[in-house]
Amino acid sequence: ETGVTQTPRHLVMGMTNKKSLKCEQHLGHNAMYWYKQSAKKPLELMFVYNFKEQTENNSVPSRFSPECPNSSHLFLHLHTLQPEDSALYLCASSQVPGLAGKETQYFGPGTRLLVL
Amino acid sequence: GNSVTQMEGPVTLSEEAFLTINCTYTATGYPSLFWYVQYPGEGLQLLLKATKADDKGSNKGFEATYRKETTSFHLEKGSVQVSDSAVYFCALLIQGAQKLVFGQGTRLTINP
Numbered sequence: 001e002t003g004v005t006q007t008p009r010h011l012v013m014g015m016t017n018k019k020s021l022k023c024e025q026h027l028g029h030n031a032m033y034w035y036k037q038s039a040k041k042p043l044e045l046m047f048v049y050n051f052k053e054q055t056e057n058n059s060v061p062s063r064f065s066p067e068c069p070n071s072s073h074l075f076l077h078l079h080t081l082q083p084e085d086s087a088l089y090l091c092a093s094s095q096v097p098g099l100a101g102k103e104t105q106y107f108g109p110g111t112r113l114l115v116l
Numbered sequence: 117g118n119s120v121t122q123m124e125g126p127v128t129l130s131e132e133a134f135l136t137i138n139c140t141y142t143a144t145g146y147p148s149l150f151w152y153v154q155y156p157g158e159g160l161q162l163l164l165k166a167t168k169a170d171d172k173g174s175n176k177g178f179e180a181t182y183r184k185e186t187t188s189f190h191l192e193k194g195s196v197q198v199s200d201s202a203v204y205f206c207a208l209l210i211q212g213a214q215k216l217v218f219g220q221g222t223r224l225t226i227n228p
Contacts (some may be wrong), residue, residue: 004159006159018158030187032213033214042218042219042220042221043216044158045215045216048215050214055214056214056215058215061160067189088159088177090159090160092160097213097214103148103209103211104148104150104165105162105209105216106162106164107159107160107161107162109158109159110158110159
């Protein structure tokens with residue numbers, strides 16, 4: 001499945017570093033999402049973009065900064081992260097959020113982040 | 117509120133055994149229901165879905181029926197294979213909303 005790609009697949013960073021995660025979808029979808037998957041916790045929605053506009057921020061700390069330059073690309077800029085931010089970050093896309101039959105979300109492989 | 121509860125794992129079965137992973141939900145609106153699967157080291161893959169009551173989703177030998185009366189969406193497979201070993205997530209999406217609500221996941225291990 002190569003509909004949603006994410007780079008890098010693995011990332012190790014120090015607490016003072018700045019890095020970015022990239023997501024690209026090749027499905028012609030209009031909505032993109034960032035999720036966080038931590039050990040022993042349910043998947044957490046972080047951000048939603050619909051037609052390039054941010055429509056949801058799920059109380060995410062400002063050290064995570066999303067960017068959506070177009071409907072196919074989504075970035076997550078990281079700065080001054082904490083060790084507890086170590087997790088698998090998953091990107092997803094859907095055709096139209098919340099519309100029956102078009103709301104199915106398709107996920108990328110994730111970026112496994114380790115903050116030292 | 118909206119929530120999903122899955123059976124506690126891990127679940128360990130022998131090859132060719134029958135599988136059931138229970139999933140129940142609470143929802144304030146009319147949810148669509150999903151099963152996603154996560155193989156080791158990978159992201160989530162959509163396994164199947166159902167968008168209204170009594171719909172049956174099916175894929176790769178897996179099935180789940182949307183039961184509104186029991187607010188359930190149990191995952192079943194008649195004969196599991198070693199390659200089915202993964203973590204399975206039940207999820208709901210309220211129509212008109214953007215947020216998938218996931219269960220905690222059930223780890224399945226199939227032994228040869």
